Amino acid sequence: MVTMTDLMRKEQFDASTEPLLRVRDLTIEFPSGGGGWQTTVEGVSFDVGAGESVALVGESGSGKTVSSLAVMGLTQATGGRISRGSIEFDGRDLTKVPEREWRKLRGTGMGMIFQQPIRSLNPAYTVGDQIAESVRKHLGLSRKEAMARAVEMLELVQIPRAKERVGDYPHAFSGGMCQRVMIAMVMACNPRLLIADEPTTALDVTVQEKILDLLRDLQEQTGVALLFVSHDLAVVAELCQRVVVMYAGEIAENAAAEEVFFRPQHPYTSGLLASIPQPGLNADRRLHAIPGGIPAAADWPTGCRFSPRCPHVAPGVCDVEHPAMAQVPTGEARCLRVQDLDLQGVSVR
Ligand SMILES: Nc1ncnc2c1ncn2[C@@H]1O[C@H](COP(=O)(O)OP(=O)(O)OP(=O)(O)O)[C@@H](O)[C@H]1O
Ligand SMILES: [Mg+2]
DSSP states (O other): OOOHHHHHHHHHHHHHTOOSEEEEEEEEEEEOTTSSEEEEEEEEEEEEOTTOEEEEEOSTTSSHHHHHHHHTTOTGGGTOEEEEEEEEETTEEGGGSOHHHHHHHHHHTEEEEOSOHHHHSOTTSOHHHHHHHHHHHHHOOOHHHHHHHHHHHHHHTTOTTHHHHTTSOGGGSOHHHHHHHHHHHHHTTOOSEEEEESTTTTSOHHHHHHHHHHHHHHHHHHOOEEEEEESOHHHHHHHOSEEEEEETTEEEEEEEHHHHTTSOOSHHHHHHHHTSOOTTSOHHHHHHSSOSOOOOGGGOOSSOTTGGGOTTOOTTTTTTSOOOOEEETTEEEOOTTTTTOOOOOOOOO
């Protein structure tokens, strides 16, 4: 028998499992040539739980950066506007708070790192000064405390000889080390959410691996949640617990990582998986996995946006009706044929 106490316990449990970030129906527009507005991200909904690691994946132009910048409250700064939807962080809808509060949150609640770390660092100041400046501003530490925090942060991101390196300028650091400095700067204010937009794309494969290891370590040590943006499913395989696949401004599939690789529910996800190089498969497969490219927002097809490229397209259906998100056992997928298809994932060896 279920008792009142059980119910209350369940309620408490549910409350404590409220996601840290809850994005719902997020729709973003940019000015179009003719004085109107063009939708570039539409109806995007996903959650990131506290301490969770979620990947936002898709080809170039799918809307990953536009969506992440919106979470950071930077849509307006990039010339766009949020025309619909909500971005709840810790239970508060950020689309309704004044810019000042969002700015405060950007320092302490969440932080973002980018593909080209060197561009985000100021060449005229030492890395220590830059980290210290950030913690003084956001945490109100004294100069001395802030510098000690900078050293501690460089140690946290595993930069050797942190006490000496804190006095170096950004140009003295390699690409991988610069990315560590950026991560240190963002982590210095104890954010609960770290957004990483292609943080390893510009780096060599070996350096890339080390940054991924670092992010994993940081999550274990600090419990920070991670929204990891990448065009490469192979990169997110080991790092993320959930995978959100974007295509042409909307979500194509959202599923647990352990499921999505073996049982993709959207032909686009299956195509992305087929482009992951696998030993024993000829290189041709990679090139021909998904012919064509993502259409620009102004040319999105009427039906399923992936239908012109989809090997499973049902003519007269998929090119006519725009699919809604459908619940599937592994999560959700935006495909009209989701019930009929048995899609190829990566093979387990
Ligand atoms: N400031 C802007 N003004 C107008 N359009 C924009 C702006 N920023 C992005 N867009 C458009 O929004 C769409 C999505 O872009 P976004 O940068 O989010 O793609 P992405 O998935 O991050 O791609 P990539 O993998 O290349 O980084 C693109 O069609 C892009 O041209
Ligand atoms: Mg991008």
